[in-house]
Amino acid sequence: MCEICEKVRTRDFFPTPKAYLECLNYIQSLVDSGSFLFESKDCDTDRVKDINGDWIDDVISHVIKCKNCGQCFTCTVITYRGSGSFRKGK
Ligand SMILES: [Zn+2]
Numbered sequence: 001m002c003e004i005c006e007k008v009r010t011r012d013f014f015p016t017p018k019a020y021l022e023c024l025n026y027i028q029s030l031v032d033s034g035s036f037l038f039e040s041k042d043c044d045t046d047r048v049k050d051i052n053g054d055w056i057d058d059v060i061s062h063v064i065k066c067k068n069c070g071q072c073f074t075c076t077v078i079t080y081r082g083s084g085s086f087r088k089g090k
Pocket of ligand 1: 002005066067068069070071
């Protein structure tokens with residue numbers, strides 16, 4: 001963990017689907033800032049829903065990695081259960 005990672009706002013759960021979408025926007029902004037890169041992603045952050053407004057999959061994951069220290073953060077959502085989190089680690 002470095003001083004950049006310490007500022008990352010993780011989430012233990014998403015109270016609403018909107019909270020998840022906001023977290024994806026946040027993750028994208030971290031990558032856009034140049035400090036993080038995508039270690040892996042199931043889809044682009046603005047493509048988690050298909051053209052009909054349905055989730056693209058039962059489980060959707062995005063992993064970002066700090067360019068400075070290598071720390072990973074994982075955002076996973078289980079769409080059919082409505083649970084998920086954004087946490088430190090892979
Ligand atoms: Zn870091």
